[in-house]
Amino acid sequence: MARLCNEQGVAANKGASVVTVASPHRGAHLAQICMDMPERYRGSTKILRTFGYDIARRREFFNELTAASVGALFSAAKSHSNSTRTASIVCHAPRAEWCVPLKLFYQVKAFADFDLPSDGVIERDTQAFGDVIAELNIDHFRQVGLFGEARRFQQLCDVATDFFKTS
Secondary structure, three states: OHHHHHHHOOOOOOOOEEEEEOOOOOOOHHHHHHHHHHHHOHHHHHHHHHOOOOHHHHHHHHHHOOHHHHHHHHHHOOOOOOOOEEEEEEEEOOHHHOOHHHHHHOOOHHHHHOOOOEOOOOEHHHOOOOEEEEEEEOOOOHHHOOOOOHHHHHHHHHHHHHHHHOO
């Protein structure tokens, strides 16, 4: 959202800097897997529904995050030149270092094919926007301080704070 506002000039004169954290600037492969799941992985769809998550009902949400939709959104946006400084914090971690809930999530067969360097949700290669000010070894759930990872969340905040001090 911040990137779109910045590129369309909506945020002109509203801020000097925009920092994104593990955002899918070129779409997310996992979103495409979720889009395909009801037809391609019926068993996985049933497992998720058993736990209260109806992936078919969220199809519109996942569609917005596919590479095709994100690409279309930004190619349709009129690039607006402004002086806003843009940067990103890229996050990724080896699967063996993901938190237990994220590892359990990947026991669902449909997600077994998602073997790209990522934070468990967003691929590393889609996260860069502007200057990459840090690459952190942290999974997607821990980025918000879940599962006793306040220290890693604080590290992420410190990187962003340092960026804003120099903007």
